[in-house]
Amino acid sequence: MLAGQNVLIVEEEYLIADSNRTMILREGGRVLGPFATAYSAFEASMVTLPTVALLDLNLEGVPCFRLSDALVSMGVPVVFLTGYEPGLAPVRHAGAVWITKPAGTGEILGALMTAAS
Numbered sequence: 001m002l003a004g005q006n007v008l009i010v011e012e013e014y015l016i017a018d019s020n021r022t023m024i025l026r027e028g029g030r031v032l033g034p035f036a037t038a039y040s041a042f043e044a045s046m047v048t049l050p051t052v053a054l055l056d057l058n059l060e061g062v063p064c065f066r067l068s069d070a071l072v073s074m075g076v077p078v079v080f081l082t083g084y085e086p087g088l089a090p091v092r093h094a095g096a097v098w099i100t101k102p103a104g105t106g107e108i109l110g111a112l113m114t115a116a117s
Contacts, residue, residue, distance in 0.1 A: 002029030002109070005116050008050035009034035010041040010067065011081070012059050016101075020054060020081075023105055024112070036060075038067035050076050052116040054108070057082035065090060077115035081108065 007029045011017035017034035024031050032050055035041035038059055045053075053071050055064055057080050068078045069092070079097040080089070086098040097111045 002027040002112060002116065005029045005051040005112075006032055006048055007112060007116075008032040008041060008045055008053040008055075008071070008076070010036075010038065010053065010059065010064065011056045012036040013056070016056075016081075020108065023109065027109060029112075038062075038064045042067055042070060045071060045074070045076070049074065052076065052112055053078045054112060055080055055082075057084050057088070063088075065093070068093060068096070079108075079111045079115050 002024055007024045009017055009020050009031060011034050021031050021034055032044050032048055033041060053076050055068060055078055057063055071078055081099045081101060081103060083101045097115055099107055099111055
């Protein structure tokens, strides 16, 4: 369960973001976002530290590795939910959880719970 966990959602596609938000709330988590830009997500994470982050890799055509670097440096585990293959990740993110879209609720929840524990 995600009860009491602050889950940062960064996703520019509204339907995916809203579906993930609803799923996390149903599991008792608190949602930060969803945010469609790395900048707004970073600002929010400076106010409330996420327990775990669910990130789309490609935001407005730009990879969000700078955001994920910042989150990891703050001790926030990152789960990438993206249409890209894991081989695209820089070596420094080789240990991150990588889920390829489309993904099922169980897969996403499992990854978030594992990363948050």
